[in-house]
Amino acid sequence: MTRLLIVHHTTSPTLRELFEAVREGATTDEVEGVEVVTRPALAATAVDVFAADGLILGTPANIGYMSGALKHFFDTIYYPCLEETRRLPYALYVHGNNDTTGAVRAVESIATGLGWERVRRPASVTGAPGKDDLEACWELGATVAATISPG
Template sequence: MSRDVRRLLIVHHTASPTLQELFEAVRQGAATDEVEGVEAVARAALRATAVDVFEADGIILGTPANIGYMSGALKHFFDTVYYPCLEETRRLPYALYVHGGNDTTGAVRAVESITAGLGWERVHPPVEVTGAPGKDDLAACWELGATVAATISPV
């Protein structure tokens, strides 16, 4: 891939219609025409690999909050990529969106702990959505996608 185009990796566990709505809003924001030179690539958390991370110039993580923690799928992703990526991906720009029935605190804390260990740099506050997403929640997800894309844009 030419360095004229930067790659934004979206690693997500989309296990419900609600998470699908959030994911679509993030993906649309990441692909906005207002940001040039960025290719958004989505990978399901159970399929994403260290190679995907190595090829990324930025990453967005999406997960449900399950029993006070990130999804098992996103945990599997981190288990798979942590040591191979530990030294190679420091300062990788990242952002996070989380959906929970009534609380997202534990999931956010867990992801932020792991990304801190990896040395990734958060470029947007986590978007935390509980219950059914409203218009403002979807707009926040769009903004998250657009912000990370703009952060890594070569233009």
């Protein structure tokens, strides 16, 4: 069985909706052989990343950047994971009130430095999520799970 790690900073009801949609997609019955593990960004460690076959990151866009919690996650795992996790499939979802551009750019820059491989375009949501936004998050979760599925 492969493992999908979802590292998230869920600080609002809106981010909770996005997180739930991602998790539901990742655990769909259509994808078999994938264990989904979730960790808050402040609790996730390099050991969690080492054990993962794929990764989904979730963050609010705070003042044009990823959350401090997700930045802390990257600060703690970067050097331990730098060589060991190259080519790790990953995806990202971001919520912002006005704009998510800076947060997406920051996460993608770090993921590129780690040598991770983006599986799908980020799900970027501004304002209240609509049906299409929640569907995009569901598809993001399902896509990453299907990518690492042994079946």
